[in-house]
Structures are given as C-alpha cells and as structure tokens.
Amino acid sequence: MASELLALKKASGLSFAQLSQKTHYAKSSWERWVNGKQFPPRHAVESLAGLCGTPSAQLLDLWDRAQAEREAGAEEAQGAEQASDEGGAPDAGAEPDAGAEPETGDAPPRGRRPRFLWIAAVLGVVLVAGGSLAAYLTLGAAGDASSPRPSASVKVAGPQTGCKGTACEGRDPKKMNCGSDAVTVRTGSIPKDLVIELRYSRACQAAWGRISFAEIGATVVVNNSDGAAQADVVHYDRDVYSPLIAAPDDGSVWVCAALPKDKARSCTGRFIPSQED
Missing domain, CATH: 1.10.260.40 (lambda repressor-like DNA-binding domains)
Structure with a gap:
C-alpha cells in the first residue's frame, strides 16, 4: 500500500x-x-x-x-x-512410563511385553476390520451396480456471528464477531484529519460507525432509515466505534460525526445493502 x-x-x-x-x-x-x-x-x-x-x-x-x-x-x-492463556503446563510430578525402563543384561526390560501384546492386538483388529470392509465393498458393487448412490453436497458456512439484524442493536461488533466479514462501505471526513467510516457486515446484517484521527470528546453516530441510532464518544486516544445497528436489505444506513463543542455534523452517504451488496 x-x-x-x-x-x-x-x-x-x-x-x-x-x-x-x-x-x-x-x-x-x-x-x-x-x-x-x-x-x-x-x-x-x-x-x-x-x-x-x-x-x-x-x-x-x-x-x-x-x-x-x-x-x-x-x-x-x-x-x-x-489459547496460550488457557493452555496448562505439563504435570512435573507425573511418573515415567514403565516401558521406558533402561535395558540391563540380556533380559527384556520389564513393562515392554504388555506394550508389544497391545500393539499386536490393535494390528489384529485393524486387519479384521480391513477384510470386512473389503468384503462389504465387493458385495455392494456386485449386488446392484445400477442403484443410485447419494451424492455428497458441500456447503460453505459463513462466519459464526453472535447476532443478526435487529438482535444486534446496541451490541459490540467485535464481541459479536461482525468484523469477520465487515467492509467499509462509505467514508467521510472533518478537516483536517478526522476520518469517518461506515462499516457493514453481511453476516450480521448490521452496521456501525468508526472515526479515526479524532480528539477526545468527538462523537460518532450511526443511523438507519427505521429511525434507530447508536453513538459513542472518544474518551481517550484518537479513535472510537459505535455499537451495532440493524442494516435491513431495503433500508439505508449512514454515519455522522462531530467535533467537541461543535454543533455542525459531517455525514457519510447512505448505504442500501440490496442495491450494492
């Protein structure tokens, strides 16, 4: 870039x-x-x-x-x-495997004979199962070659999200995993640096507003054509994003922002999912 x-x-x-x-x-x-x-x-x-x-x-x-x-x-x-936080350290007090004893003289180490027997038993089960499967496939092929077989269908699942549509109202887009497929669909700005973005998630059927390079006290408000609105304020640093708002396919959503103590607002254009998604 x-x-x-x-x-x-x-x-x-x-x-x-x-x-x-x-x-x-x-x-x-x-x-x-x-x-x-x-x-x-x-x-x-x-x-x-x-x-x-x-x-x-x-x-x-x-x-x-x-x-x-x-x-x-x-x-x-x-x-x-x-994953790192959830993983545990190995048990330092665990006793060593009996099969790991060092060999002494010509006698086989104690603990190994049961392991060999166990491996032999497993191999025997595998060979029997393999023979049964081969016989089944042979009989099935000879029995009725003309019978239709079900075809496997593969469905590609979308991202797993925590909400959808109006159920997302007022919720955090990160916690709901709406950012997994989100795109910036509209932008705006307030001179000189403040950038306004309208973020949209098709999986969540919801949108939110985000402002960057702002200052403490700047506000962002996301609106939809149903009359709903969600807002947030920069409390520290220079950026903030609003809670989620429903983005109906045939409705419109847009974002506005304002600087501290400034009544004038700057807004993005409206986004209608059914026309552009």
Whole structure:
C-alpha cells in the first residue's frame, strides 16, 4: 500500500505540504502513510488518486484487501493469546512410563511385553476390520451396480456471528464477531484529519460507525432509515466505534460525526445493502 502511495506522490510532483493544502489531511499524516509508518484511511487513498487523475477502483481494492489482512491478523493474534492463556503446563510430578525402563543384561526390560501384546492386538483388529470392509465393498458393487448412490453436497458456512439484524442493536461488533466479514462501505471526513467510516457486515446484517484521527470528546453516530441510532464518544486516544445497528436489505444506513463543542455534523452517504451488496 505504501509503495503505491509513494509512486502516486512522485507522479503528482507534490510535496507533503502541498498534499496537505489540497486534501483534508495534515502534512505529518501524509508523511506517515507514504513512508509506511501507518496504515492510511480509505478516504485518503481515494483523495490522492483523484489528485493524480488515476482511476481509484484498483487502488481502493488494494486497500480493502490490505485492511482485511490486518483485521484477520489481529483476530489470529487474539486467538493465539487466548489459547496460550488457557493452555496448562505439563504435570512435573507425573511418573515415567514403565516401558521406558533402561535395558540391563540380556533380559527384556520389564513393562515392554504388555506394550508389544497391545500393539499386536490393535494390528489384529485393524486387519479384521480391513477384510470386512473389503468384503462389504465387493458385495455392494456386485449386488446392484445400477442403484443410485447419494451424492455428497458441500456447503460453505459463513462466519459464526453472535447476532443478526435487529438482535444486534446496541451490541459490540467485535464481541459479536461482525468484523469477520465487515467492509467499509462509505467514508467521510472533518478537516483536517478526522476520518469517518461506515462499516457493514453481511453476516450480521448490521452496521456501525468508526472515526479515526479524532480528539477526545468527538462523537460518532450511526443511523438507519427505521429511525434507530447508536453513538459513542472518544474518551481517550484518537479513535472510537459505535455499537451495532440493524442494516435491513431495503433500508439505508449512514454515519455522522462531530467535533467537541461543535454543533455542525459531517455525514457519510447512505448505504442500501440490496442495491450494492
């Protein structure tokens, strides 16, 4: 992603200061994104493509794939951490296997003869079972070759989520696993840095709002055409996401954001799943 941004910047002939003047983003933000120090927001990538007169579809597709990989990596890391927390240490007080005694002289070590007998018994069961299976298959093939056999069907299951539609109202998208298939479907911004994103999960049939590069006290509100709304406020750091809201196929959802003590709000466009999903 960074190499593509660097190539576009060089092609444009613009400095970081000039990029800042022509977009809603600060000079320092452009320097971090182009040099690969920080992953850029989708809207910034689209803005740079527009400045260079380059079709944005391919670049935005690259951004979507990179974002999906980042989210998948975060989920794998979280799963590994949980597995590490749940795993137990081996029992240091366990007694050694009797079959592991060292051999002395010419006599066979004690404890091994039962193990050999057990292995022999298992092999005998396997051979008998194999012979029975071969006989069954032979008789079945000779009995009725024309009889239809059931065909196996394979269904690809979607991601397992904790809620769907209106049942998701007010719930955390991460805890409900709605981020497993989520995509950013609409974006907006508030000069200079604040980025607004509308996130949508088809598996959950729900959406939420997210703001980045904000400041403490900034708000994000996600709305739908049924009149429902969910909001959250940046309490620390520079980003926050709202709870979930239902995203009906034929309804619309959108996100608005506002800076502290600022009554004016900036909103994304509306997203209708049945028209674009």
